Amino acid sequence: xxxxxxxxxxxxxxxxxxxxxxxxxxxxxxxxxxxxxxxxxxxxxxxxxxxxxxxxxxxxxxxxxxxxxxxxxxxxxxxxxxxxxxxxxxxxxxxxxxxxxxxxxxxxxxxxxxxxxxxxxxxxxxxxxxx
Numbered sequence: 001x002x003x004x005x006x007x008x009x010x011x012x013x014x015x016x017x018x019x020x021x022x023x024x025x026x027x028x029x030x031x032x033x034x035x036x037x038x039x040x041x042x043x044x045x046x047x048x049x050x051x052x053x054x055x056x057x058x059x060x061x062x063x064x065x066x067x068x069x070x071x072x073x074x075x076x077x078x079x080x081x082x083x084x085x086x087x088x089x090x091x092x093x094x095x096x097x098x099x100x101x102x103x104x105x106x107x108x109x110x111x112x113x114x115x116x117x118x119x120x121x122x123x124x125x126x127x128x129x130x131x
Contacts, residue, residue: 002027004034005091007082007112008055014097015054016061017127022095023065033068034058037085039078049073079115086122094124 004022008015022034036058038049049055049071059069074081086094096113117124 002032002093003089003091004032004093004095005082005086005089006034006036006058006095007078007097007116008036008038008052008058009078009097009112010052010054011097011099012054012057014099014127015058018095018097019058019061021125021127023061023067029066033070033089034062035085035089035091036069036071037074037082038071039074039076039081041075041078078112079119082112082116083120086120091122094120094122096124096126098126098128 006018006022008018019034022032036049036055038052038055052073055071059071062069072085074085082094082096085091094116096116098113113126117126
């Protein structure tokens with residue numbers, strides 16, 4: 001069994017790029033699981049991860065490719081959520097989507113992708129959302 005942990009934010013293009021990248025890999029899909037992790041910064045209305053459109057987009061594409069999908073929703077820091085889920089599932093690879101930010105933007109707002117890369121020993125695949 002090969003397990004991907006996929007950090008999904010609210011951007012549908014990035015989610016689609018991540019799912020497409022995984023689906024296009026030469027893997028035996030019946031031995032592949034993708035855990036889709038979405039971190040809610042605020043969830044006052046009690047929404048579920050299945051209600052997030054970008055998660056639904058990624059899930060649909062991966063399931064169409066025959067890949068088993070498990071959605072996971074968390075509150076708080078997105079990088080920490082991705083890393084915790086990767087540890088929980090003993091992930092073989094983490095998949096994140098980068099976005100273009102200026103160096104100043106990275107300093108001011110941080111970067112989930114950068115934090116994941118720096119804080120794990122697992123392989124990390126960074127996909128582009130066509131920005």
